[in-house]
Amino acid sequence: MTTGTLAAAAVSAAPGTPAWHALFDGAAVGVAQADPYSGALLDVNTRLCAMLGRDAAQLLGRSFLDVTHPEDRGWNWDAFRAMVRGEVPGVTLEKRLLHADGRALWTLMSVHLLRDAEGRPLRTIAVVMDITDRRVAEAALGDSEQRLQLALDASGLGEWELDLEAGVFRGSAQVLDLFDLPRDTPQPLDVAEWRSRLHPDDVESLWAWEAAAAEGRPFQGEYRLLLPGGRERWVAHHARPVPERPGHRRRVIGTLGDITERRHGEQALRQARDELESRVVERTEALERLNAALHNEVAERRAIEEQVRDLLGQLVVAEEEERRRLSRELHDGVGQHLTALSLGLKAACDEQVAPAVLRDRLLRLQAAVRQMEDEIDRLSHELRPPALDDLGLEEALRELVQAWSRAADTPAEFYGHGLLHHLPPPVEATVYRIVQEALTNVRKHADAGRVAVVLERRGALLRAIVEDDGCGFEAEPASPRGPMRRRLGLRGMSERAALVGGQLEIESRPGAGTTIYLSVPLPPLDDLMSRST
Structure with missing residues (x-):
């Protein structure tokens, strides 16, 4: 039942009758009677009292405007008076009433006028329904709709x-x-x-x-x-x-x-992606072709380098064989002739019939021949030291260091470790010549007070170290002005090491001496043992 129909039913029931009390006291909404001229409340039901948080004594005799929100009093009184004057049959409105705790309650109110038998205004009957929750929901819905519209407009x-x-x-x-x-x-x-x-x-x-x-x-x-x-x-x-x-x-x-702009953007993006993928495929194919060509070129270069290395290795072997032949010819050929000459001169000097002047000349010739014999022996030894063939690299280097120490009048020490078998001839010859060249450089340039030579095998690697405490120099191999460029001897040593797959490193600093590191890869030990046997 709406507030309007309930108010109409209350108007039709005579006040004081059982029907009236049933409607008035049993209504689930608030009901009130008021004076049509002053608006004073004449009667209120319990539901209205509960709605306003007041008892009947606090309401009766007071104008309904006293419990009406101040902002609603003016237009509410105007509508009430228009009904009393007969301008409108009744009033249905939404207004705010004041709860005892000060809260404003939104209500739906339907007011009707009761008249006496002569048609004069007797009293008004108002039916009041609390619609606060509905109004709050409507306000929230309105806010939500505004936010939704704002979001829709923005998007x-x-x-x-x-x-x-x-x-x-x-x-x-x-x-x-x-x-x-x-x-x-x-x-x-x-x-x-x-x-x-x-x-x-x-x-x-x-x-x-x-x-x-x-x-x-x-x-x-x-x-x-x-x-x-x-x-x-x-x-x-x-x-x-x-x-x-x-x-x-x-x-x-x-x-x-x-979404037209977005779809056009996506289409442009797809086209750009397809073009990019096509370019990537093209570039990938081009890179693959270049990579294949580069791989072939690298393989060819490696093959050429291997051939060059083999040829250079053969050259080293041929050089050492030529040195061995020359050394043998000097020792066995020229050396023997000089020995025979020396013996002949000695026999001539021993002849008593030779004049003193002639004997003196023969003695000088004999001394020159002995000097030539010593020089022939030295040259024969330097061309190919016999110890390298007879005793191996370690003993040959030991003899070289001892001979160098005597010739240079400089203390020199040799340390050998781990070499129990002959090494491949190209390796022995290369290591020997590099150490020999290093000692020559020390004697010429280092002004050293002490020298040490180390030869050792570490697994599959042969290392030779030549160290001195001389004047040193700026060792910057990467620089075009560094010692690897300035000194042909060092360059030759590095090139010799490369012939057998080795590597030469130099550490030096002015005033701190010089250390040369030579590393050469070796074949497996079983190969060395079979070669030695």
Whole structure:
């Protein structure tokens, strides 16, 4: 029962009768009687007292304006007086009443006038319903709708509502803009208007939407609208069915948004990606071809380097063989002739019949021959030391260091470790010549007070170290002005090491001496043992 019908029923019931008390005291809403001239409350039911947080004694005799919100008193009194004057049969209004704790309660009030037998105003009857919760919900809904509209406006989305049974829809101004329709277009619009603007290639999207709407399912999709002039507009479509209620038509609500710019951007991005992928494929293929060509070139260079290394190795072997032959010829050929000559001179000197002058000349010739014999022995030894063939690299270097120490008048020490077998001839010859060249450089340039030579095997690596405490120099091999460029001896040593796959390193600093490190890879120990046997 509404407040109006309840008030009408109260008016029809005579005050003081059982029907009156049943309506007045048993009503689930507030009911009050008031004086039509002053507005003073004459009677209130318990429901109204509970609604206002007051008892009847606090209300009776006071004007209803005393419990009315100050902002509502003026127009409320005007409406009350218009009813009393007979200008209106009754008043139905929404106003605020004041609770005892100061809160404002929104109420729906229906007021009717009772007249006596002569038609004079007797009293008013008001039926009051608390609608505070409804008004708060309406305010919240209004705020929510405003925020939603603000969000839709900011995002460019348009909202629409479709009546499934009538086949018509209503759209916001943004929806009309998307359909390229004037904003004052009469609504609702027939859904055929929507269908007519759909791109033929995207008709399946419409079918999917209509099927979802018929089944009460949400739908979202993207399709194109065909506009006048052949223009196309991409839109994002979101739809959701409204829950059915008895007595209401089946409806679907949703949004439409213009995504043309986004789709064009995506298309441009796809094209750019495809072009990039095509370029990547082309570049990859080109790089693969270049890589294959480079691989072939590297393989060819390695093969050439290997051939050069083999040739240089053969050259080293040939050089050492030539040195051995020359050393042998000097020792066995020239040396023997000089020995015979020396013996002949000695025998001539021993002849008593030789004049003194001749004997003196013979003695000088004998001394020159002995000097030539010593020089021949030295040259023969330097060309190919016998110890290198007879005793191996370690003993040959030991003899070299001892001989160098005597010749240079400089203390020198030799340390050997780990060499139990002969090494390949090219390796022995290369290491010997590099150490020999290093000692020669020390004697010429270092002004050293002490020298040490180390020869050791570490696994598959042979290391030779020549160290002195001489004047040193700036060792910067990477610099074009460094010692590897200035000193041909050092360059020759490095090139010799490379012939057998070795590496030469130099550490030196002015005033701190010099250390030369030679590293040469060795074949497996089994190969060395078989070569030695």
